[in-house]
């Protein structure tokens with residue numbers, strides 16, 4: 001049985017599919033949950049019907065949650081979950097920083113997956129700029145909202161530099177069907193969570209091109225090698241890339257039909273232009289902006305990332321997918337450990 005709750009009320013910021021699923025997790029665990037999203041029409045719908053028909057239609061949220069789009073409605077919360085897309089984290093954090101509701105926060109949890117363009121900053125580093133005295137944690141792992149919302153067995157990682165806070169957050173995200181592990185490698189899990197997104201696009205492309213299971217397994221394995229190389233260069237630990245936030249999330253997104261990144265890749269592989277794919281859904285595919293920011297960060301740090309370079313060329317330089325795959329296969333032979 002889970003222990004008593006260290007935090008009693010939560011605020012979830014961001015009303016996409018993951019924010020909606022996490023609202024349900026925290027409410028199931030017994031926290032009082034406020035749920036904020038920027039769209040008034042959607043938040044009114046959630047408050048009156050308990051459903052987010054736009055992003056996670058199958059889930060009926062508990063009646064205890066309070067959904068709103070009005071910042072003035074927010075009441076003080078001691079656990080705050082940031083789950084807007086990565087490109088919206090800076091603006092949302094700076095807007096929220098002055099609100100009384102967030103002044104009493106005892107921990108802020110970053111749940112998006114990305115690295116900022118132009119600064120190469122991790123999302124907790126961005127949150128720290130707006131909340132310099134509030135402890136920060138990351139929740140990450142192979143966690144498709146569609147499955148979490150159906151209470152299907154799921155495991156995740158809570159990373160925080162402070163072990164006590166990591167355990168307190170872990171306690172709030174512990175349910176019979178939702179298991180969390182702690183880590184103190186915030187840097188490693190944040191780089192891992194961002195990096196798996198472009199590779200999920202690549203795995204989707206390989207599927208769309210019907211390259212076969214051998215090719216996809218090779219791609220995913222070499223993606224992991226690239227993730228570890230990059231993660232260590234950025235200050236993370238290799239072991240984090242072997243855990244749920246690394247290889248776990250890489251597999252979940254590279255092989256799952258739920259993954260929006262995988263879908264983008266599959267459609268690209270089938271020949272649909274990127275612009276058309278992006279305008280066919282309102283859901284975020286972080287791998288598209290992440291490819292640009294990670295490519296930029298890799299070049300700045302001098303990390304060798306042949307896969308990411310080809311994904312960048314496909315997404316941003318209109319390189320045909322077949323040509324990119326040929327380029328990868330015709331590279332100079334080398335040792336697997338290089």
Ligand SMILES: NC(=O)C1=CN([C@@H]2O[C@H](COP(=O)(O)OP(=O)(O)OC[C@H]3O[C@@H](n4cnc5c(N)ncnc54)[C@H](O)[C@@H]3O)[C@@H](O)[C@H]2O)C=CC1
Pocket residue numbers: 014015016017018019020037038039055083084085086088091092111112113114143144145146282283284285286
């Ligand atoms: N969906 C999933 O299964 C999981 C998603 N994540 C991560 O969570 C983050 C959010 O993703 P989802 O909830 O899936 O997104 P989504 O695509 O389901 O919805 C995006 C949400 O963000 C909102 N949004 C967009 N720009 C905004 C802005 N400037 N200010 C405030 N809100 C804004 C939209 O209105 C919408 O509610 C992403 O970084 C994603 O990688 C992480 C784990 C699982």
Ligand SMILES: O=C(CO)COP(=O)(O)O
Pocket residue numbers: 113141142143144145200249252253258259260261262284285286
């Ligand atoms: O991060 C995720 C699962 O862990 C969600 O992946 P997508 O953003 O590709 O749907």
